[in-house]
Amino acid sequence: MFRFEELEVDGCYLITPMVLMEDKCDFIKIFNNTQFNIYGLSTEFKEECYAIAKPGVVRGMHFQRPPEAHDKLVTCLSGSIQDVVVDLRKKSRTFGKYTVIELNENNRNIIYIPSGCAHGYYIKGEKNAIIYYKVTKPYILSLRDGIHWSSLNIPWEFLDKYEVEVEEEDEKWPRFEEFESPF
Template sequence: MLEKIKTEIPGLYILKPKVFSDSRGLFVKIFHNCFFDDLGLRTDFVEEYFSTSAKGVVRGLHFQTPPYQHVKCIICLKGAIFDVVVDLRKNSPTFGKHLTINLKADEPKILYIPEGLAHGFMSLEDDTIFLNKTTTVFDAECDAGIHWNSCGIEWPDIPIILSEKDKNMVSFNNFDSPFK
């Protein structure tokens, strides 16, 4: 029921769920313990939340530091996002590299993000809904990020809306990663 697609970043996968469609709309199962288990993916998610964003909102690039680092599963439920992950694991062959992908509600894909990667996205449409599932709960002391525009990412050319927190994140070049 889920197709697991490897990316160039170790442990980062695109999951394509089976989509059932008829005149009523879509039916998409985005999580099932057995499916994840069969694919060798973690199933111990403990927190789930969603955000709504106007077109141009950038959220990220966020992560949690040890001991509250986590695996994330994300999906766009409404609208579209330009999604970004950056490898922060010092011993990874892709340390400092990033992957971008457009996620659209009408073409469901799940991004499975391992520990040690920063994540962010830009909303490409008004009223976009983004769902995030994590293997640890939010911890304010471990909440961290790097500056959204410090990793050579080519963001879409639309006016950007940022929080003060995200405007003031440390650049990637000045970040001392705690991830091995």
Template sequence: MDTTPTDIPGCYVLQPKVVGDLRGSFVKTFHDERFAELGLRTDWREEYFSVSARGVVRGMHFQTPPAAHAKMVFCLTGEVLDVVLDLRRGSPAFGRPLGFTLSAQNSRGLYLPSGCAHGFLSISEASGMYYKVTSVHSPAHDAGIAWNSIGFDWPIKMPALSERDGRHHSLADFDTPFTFDPAQAAR
């Protein structure tokens, strides 16, 4: 698996090797030893799968301490514009969003360290996203930032949103509990 650091410290683009033949393809999305080499967390506690129609925005989601988590995501079907926002005070990327195209075609994934918000726009008719997280869902610590308040140039003006996502506060009104520690950037 190739890993490429992004402009957000501790956030990596994951490019697994895809083996294909007449039957289809095979992709290894996680390798413990490779993650350990990079200092990435591997203590996965929950996994999720979502399917979203074209024009759906999910996000920008995260959990606050002490239930904060690192996350790994892949798009298994369709295509999404995946967006990461660094919420760690003191990070060189604090408050800056980055976008990545994830799709079934490119097999690309992302590793997000704790302290980053995550969201995506479904570009295709249906997009299937797979997530692994390092903490159990905690409703008391479940949080989000309004998708349209982060300074990202989304290619949609009126997405389909959940009621919950429509109620998120703006980034300007968010008092972050996250602090950047360069020695623990990928944790």
């Protein structure tokens, strides 16, 4: 059975998956149409992909612009990430708010991110992370957008502790305060 916990951002859920543990193999179910429908979450996923990222890397904060904005289901299959979601929906009561959680190979948690939210993460620890995504609309490079990862005083774990690597593209996104949301 899945467990769903609504997070600080409206429509964003931390999902504890169904895990069947056996002597030599663990079986983890990360999606069940019926369970997701109970919470009114989209189940019409169109693409699945994964990213492999090195330790100390920060990615984000990304989203896809309308009319192809998409909901995301994200989990960390290997390694550990600090996962961050920012609400960019102007009419949302949680506009400008964020949620921060840890996803890793041990807790096996999943996050459901509604369209209109930006998403980013920091790779923790000493090993690469494999981040798995399901999205409700296909990825379209020309609609990719973002806000700067250092916006909103997000309490990133690496601040003042570690040197991090940030993709050049991610350093160019505008800060939240300078950003005009399309949502």
